[in-house]
Amino acid sequence: MSVLIFVDIAEGQVKKVSLEALSYGAKLAEQLGTSAEGVVLGTPKEDLAALGKYGVSKIHHVSNPALDHLDAQLYTKVIAEVAGSTGATVIVFPNNMDGKSIAPRLSARLKAGLISGAVALPDTSNGFIVKKNVFSGKAFANISITTPVKIIALNPNAYPVRTGEGTATVAAFEAKVDSPRVKVISSTKASGEVPLTEAEVVVSAGRGLKGPENWGMVEELAKVLHAATACSRPVADAHWRPHNEHVGQTGIAIAPNLYIAIGISGAIQHLAGVNRSKVIVVINKDPEAPFFKAADYGIVGDAFDVVPKLTEAIRKIKA
Amino acid sequence: MKILVCISKTPDTTAKIAFTDNNTKFDTSGVQWIINPYDEWYALVRAIELKEKDASTIVHLVTVGGADAEPIIRKALALGGDEAFRVNADSHDSFYIASQIASIAKEGAYDLVFTGKETIDYNGSSIGGMVAELLDFPYISLASKFELNGTKATITREIEGGEETAEVDLPVVVSAAKGMAEQRIPNMRGIMAARTKPLKVSEPVAVEALTSVTSFGLPPAKAGVKLVPADNVDELVRLLHEEAKAL
Numbered sequence: 226m227s228v229l230i231f232v233d234i235a236e237g238q239v240k241k242v243s244l245e246a247l248s249y250g251a252k253l254a255e256q257l258g259t260s261a262e263g264v265v266l267g268t269p270k271e272d273l274a275a276l277g278k279y280g281v282s283k284i285h286h287v288s289n290p291a292l293d294h295l296d297a298q299l300y301t302k303v304i305a306e307v308a309g310s311t312g313a314t315v316i317v318f319p320n321n322m323d324g325k326s327i328a329p330r331l332s333a334r335l336k337a338g339l340i341s342g343a344v345a346l347p348d349t350s351n352g353f354i355v356k357k358n359v360f361s362g363k364a365f366a367n368i369s370i371t372t373p374v375k376i377i378a379l380n381p382n383a384y385p386v387r388t389g390e391g392t393a394t395v396a397a398f399e400a401k402v403d404s405p406r407v408k409v410i411s412s413t414k415a416s417g418e419v420p421l422t423e424a425e426v427v428v429s430a431g432r433g434l435k436g437p438e439n440w441g442m443v444e445e446l447a448k449v450l451h452a453a454t455a456c457s458r459p460v461a462d463a464h465w466r467p468h469n470e471h472v473g474q475t476g477i478a479i480a481p482n483l484y485i486a487i488g489i490s491g492a493i494q495h496l497a498g499v500n501r502s503k504v505i506v507v508i509n510k511d512p513e514a515p516f517f518k519a520a521d522y523g524i525v526g527d528a529f530d531v532v533p534k535l536t537e538a539i540r541k542i543k544a
Numbered sequence: 545m546k547i548l549v550c551i552s553k554t555p556d557t558t559a560k561i562a563f564t565d566n567n568t569k570f571d572t573s574g575v576q577w578i579i580n581p582y583d584e585w586y587a588l589v590r591a592i593e594l595k596e597k598d599a600s601t602i603v604h605l606v607t608v609g610g611a612d613a614e615p616i617i618r619k620a621l622a623l624g625g626d627e628a629f630r631v632n633a634d635s636h637d638s639f640y641i642a643s644q645i646a647s648i649a650k651e652g653a654y655d656l657v658f659t660g661k662e663t664i665d666y667n668g669s670s671i672g673g674m675v676a677e678l679l680d681f682p683y684i685s686l687a688s689k690f691e692l693n694g695t696k697a698t699i700t701r702e703i704e705g706g707e708e709t710a711e712v713d714l715p716v717v718v719s720a721a722k723g724m725a726e727q728r729i730p731n732m733r734g735i736m737a738a739r740t741k742p743l744k745v746s747e748p749v750a751v752e753a754l755t756s757v758t759s760f761g762l763p764p765a766k767a768g769v770k771l772v773p774a775d776n777v778d779e780l781v782r783l784l785h786e787e788a789k790a791l
């Protein structure tokens with residue numbers, strides 16, 4: 226019995242969602258009275274032993290250039306092998322893009338019940354019950370996993386990264402790796418920008434901004450806050466912003482610590498994807514905008530007047 | 545080319561979310577049902593576009609659900625597709641549903657299986673990956689672009705802060721996200737044609753569910769908004785910093 230955590234890396238760097246998964250897995254192992262171990266595939270550029278400070282005692286590293294890009298099929302086979310040989314009874318993934326590719330495959334392979342989008346540690350007092358968001362964040366469900374091996378995919382920003390003392394032993398794991406069937410030919414990454422799904426602060430704007438030429442002030446505000454930018458659906462549909470910024474029920478669901486909504490009315494479909502944010506600030510010139518009902522703080526005012534002033538005020542306190 | 549598109553029935557995006565039976569069941573009273581938007585706007589429309597490019601392409605739809613799912617599958621057929629399957633079962637367990645779809649997919653020997661990236665009710669994002677594993681097909685999730693070149697597909701998927709493009713030989717399972725296609729409105733001809741398209745109902749294969757819902761709940765309501773005057777952004781910053789500890 227042990228808890229195995231999949232450590233997702235990109236260009237050799239351990240992703241923040243992986244640190245959350247490690248912290249969650251370590252806490253869960255403590256709760257179950259067992260040990261937590263991690264598994265890393267591909268070619269990390271970081272010292273894996275240092276991952277011990279998130280609470281894992283051991284890292285299994287499967288080094289093979291075929292694993293430098295995600296082929297969910299290969300990853301699943303390798304992780305299944307590691308899980309089998311370590312006797313893992315719970316396997317934790319971050320519920321990010323890669324996690325969503327691999328965890329369901331592994332679930333079907335091992336006939337291990339999967340909860341994707343978990344937001345809390347399992348209740349193990351009577352069975353194994355995991356809380357997850359449903360209806361795009363409008364509700365939650367408690368779901369019981371009834372199989373001996375269990376898989377949890379943890380939502381980003383749902384569990385804090387906990388750092389302690391300790392180093393992990395790093396063990397090379399020899400796995401049979403087939404040749405990949407998915408051949409990655411290119412990847413683009415907006416460098417320097419904060420990925421929306423991982424961001425702790427998100428600055429989002431809607432149709433109230435009138436046109437794409439007015440996004441400069443949104444980007445300025447995001448920059449001083451080290452935030453990601455997002456938008457409402459009509460803004461993405463009109464190609465004012467790229468579609469990967471579209472948040473809401475039919476876009477990306479996010480749960481940052483701080484969500485600032487500028488010139489967004491707060492339609493139910495928009496709220497569904499963002500109402501899990503810890504603190505919501507709304508800037509809207511219409512005092513009747515529905516978003517104010519879902520907000521913690523608000524300013525009734527013209528975005529073109531308020532946003533530049535807000536950027537200045539934040540710059541002052543950050544200095 | 546044979547394409548199977550997975551179609552799920554979900555509550556309308558404005559549906560009131562409430563629960564009955566001691567918070568163990570979703571309250572369906574007064575709920576309007578729609579095709580899961582990701583299945584409709586992206587997976588189904590992209591499959592139809594492929595058929596429009598190559599008339600020999602066959603597009604089949606599959607849903608796992610009770611008889612009450614038929615209006616939804618007819619609506620999907622009105623957008624396009626040649627025929628549909630309904631596996632007569634009601635389940636919230638992804639593995640159970642995926643096993644039914646995989647069984648239909650195996651029988652039909654499809655080159656391509658499309659799903660939406662997730663359903664807007666259970667937000668599982670799991671069916672595609674499970675079906676792929678059960679069929680031993682490669683899987684690309686959250687695809688924003690899909691191009692076909694003979695038996696080779698070029699697929700772009702979302703990654704954190706960017707995109708990744710890969711080539712894969714068919715067969716493949718793909719989950720579709722925004723960018724794949726644009727929403728369409730069914731026309732009168734499509735709606736008429738859908739009435740007579742074959743809809744085959746089959747009984748489920750025996751599979752053990754791996755999970756079960758024990759209860760539902762609603763998140764606590766917000767305490768209420770604190771309004772700050774527009775000419776005092778410093779006060780907002782102070783509140784965010786000192787009170788909310790969000791800065």
Ligand SMILES: Cc1cc2nc3c(=O)[nH]c(=O)nc-3n(C[C@H](O)[C@H](O)[C@H](O)COP(=O)(O)OP(=O)(O)OC[C@H]3O[C@@H](n4cnc5c(N)ncnc54)[C@H](O)[C@@H]3O)c2cc1C
Nearest residue numbers: 431432433457458473474475488489490494495510511528
């Ligand atoms: C099936 C379905 C799915 C959907 N999914 C999504 C989704 O995932 N995400 C999403 O966002 N939407 C979604 N929608 C659309 C949603 O219903 C709303 O239409 C949309 O969110 C509105 O976008 P908006 O707030 O930017 O624009 P509007 O509703 O036009 O609101 C603009 C706001 O800006 C304010 N404003 C105008 N000028 C200024 C100014 N100078 N300063 C400050 N404020 C100003 C106005 O008061 C108004 O409140 C969906 C709809 C459907 C039917």
